Amino acid sequence: MIEITALAFLLMGVVALVSPHSITRWVAITTLPVPARNEVRAVYGGYGVAMAVLLVVCRDQPQWRDGVVVTLSMALLGMAVGRLLSWLVDRRLDRYPALFMVIEIVLGLGLLISL
Template sequence: MRLSRIVLSVAGFLYALLGFLFLFAPVTMGRWILLSVPSAAAATEIRAFYGGLEVGLGAFLLYCGNRPATVIVGLVAMTLCTGGILLGRLTGIFLDGSPEKMTLVSMIVELFTTVTGILLLMDE
């Protein structure tokens, strides 16, 4: 249980941190992940989805990691969300032929997080 709580807290912190970076610096962060931000509407979309959604997920994972009664729910959320992102990334690599360095680094982090979540859920 202790390791699960630590993993949820670290994942929550990282999701929230990335979310705040996208929320307040969408153009800079967009360049970091190879997205152009050609308009104010595009910046708002990045702020909302990459920023707001990640801040919300991060807050939820932090909440779950700090309450023993919600650890399993948090692990399920972390595993499914990160696994879904991984599925989308793998689909993009396969269909779009987009194995850029940043894409591959992100894929490795997502794979590690998804597998870690599965293993922790099996242990709970």
């Protein structure tokens, strides 16, 4: 599960770095001024790639593994809870945010189970 999650973070990160619009169009944000592109590249791109690298490195660092896995699991599950809360408040959950929430739950729980 560590490798699958690393691949998911890497894919998200690389896409966000190369084409920020590819990330935001999934949630109906079609125009990105320069500061917004910078934000997408930082938060989705840089973070995603860094988390992928961290997951790969922690496989060979037993002293890091459990902490990294728990931390990233909680980050993923926290994102899913944020989406759930938004759904409750807005009374609407569109297809892609719902898909992302399912992916976050599956990866987050999968990481915890891998411990």
